[in-house]
Amino acid sequence: MQASRLRVLQAVGVFCGITAGAWLGGAEAPIKMASAGVSPITVSLIMVAGVFLARWSIPAFIRGTSYVRNDVRQAPHLIVWAILAGCMWAVANTMTIYAIRDVGLSIAFPLWNTNSLLGIFWGFALFNELREAAWRRWAGVLGGALAMFGGATLLAFASSTQAPADKAAFGVIAALGAGILWGTMYIPYRKAYLTGMNPLSFITFFTVGELGTMTIVALSYRGPAPLWHEIVGARALLFWVMLGGFVWVIGDLFQQYAAKYVGISRGVPLSNTNQLWGLLWGILVFHELQGAGHRVQAQVIGGSILMALGAAAIALSSASGREHSRWQQAAEREGKKYGVENAYVRAAMEGREFEGGRRRRSLIDWLLVGGVTAIFVGLAAMARVPRMDIDLRSAAAIAVAMFALVISCGIALWRATRFN
DSSP: OHHHHHHHHHHHHHHHHHHHHHHHHHHHHHHHHTTTSSHHHHHHHHHHHHHHHHHOOOHHHHTTTHHHHHHHHOTHHHHHHHHHHHHHHHHHHHHHHHHHHHHHHHHHHHHHHHHHHHHHHHHHHHHHHHOOOOHHHHHHHHHHHHHHHHHHHHHHHHHHSSSSSHHHHHHHHHHHHHHHHHHHHHHHHHHHHHHHHHHHHHHHHHHHHHHHHHHHHHHHHHHHHHHHHHHHHGGGGGGHHHHHHHHHHHHHHHHHHHHHHOHHHHHHHTTTTTHHHHIIIIIIIIOTTOOOOOHHHHHHHHHHHHHHHHHHHHSSSSOOOHHHHOOOOOOOHHHHHHHHHHHHHHHHHHHHHOOOOOOOOOOHHHHHOOOOOOOHHHHHOOOOOOSSOOOHHHHHHHHHHHHHHHHHHHHHHHHHHHOO
């Protein structure tokens, strides 16, 4: 790959990671609005239903389902990996609902973002990331990892004073458990993108594992009849939870492109800037730290800043040409293992359209997009705003910033790769 092309792809990957952080952070705000009085298991199931709708309608709108079918023909083995990743995501997401309930957004976010440490490890151990990297890049990644660990530790101490004693420890454990599952989940991500699958295709099968696992968990934990009664009883809140799932998918899609173009050892920490957006939503919109002592506020804000600085150090340690050649070796290894056409793998690594990949949207695509839109419009008509202390002006300002990021990043990604 030419050096100029590599720089463009890495710049786009960094931009995608930052945008992912904003939308992944914003996804938890609607869920927090609707989680009061509803079981975390039920909240997670409803959210995954929204995720399912988004993961099929967004790819249909951007490229069409025929594009997804073409990807599957080239690398059918990745369907299994996508479903496995979805199963892990569903369990981790359920744990985050408990964490938010017990220790709050501003504290839970950085704790589960320790998944960056696992992402760095798996990227190095399995996919040749950081191989042939200069010592400065190693220092940036390892130093950033230590900073993030220090920030997470600081926030864990703060959590013990912000929640009841019997719940604080459980909330911390739930958040850290989610981080472990999400950190391991990035293995299927990287396998898919080294082999050549488009993120738009990967997420459509990813959601099969999400919805299947979450349905089994919810039915086993709650039982069919109680689960149904709780969903019906919370129908005025369904829109907010499913909206959270939809927003999450937008963030996750950009996270996938970040993992593709800058690797999981750099893309995961970048997307974990969602901790700062979670802090903004928690403090400015929901007043989570209102009435807390100066020491607690300093711990939460200082820990979040420390983790953000660590993520920045990792993200700025971009891959050199020599390191990227090792990525190509890992991609060739994956392609040979599963019998994937070499031209398909190379085109994907360079962000190019593979021959025969162009497809027009069909009537099915537009029906899918229209159907999902109608579902959300219907849910919005039944929705009500929960009685909470919410600063609407702050919420509007943060939302505007999120939309500005996603529009500008989407344009940059389209110009550079046509969403390949």
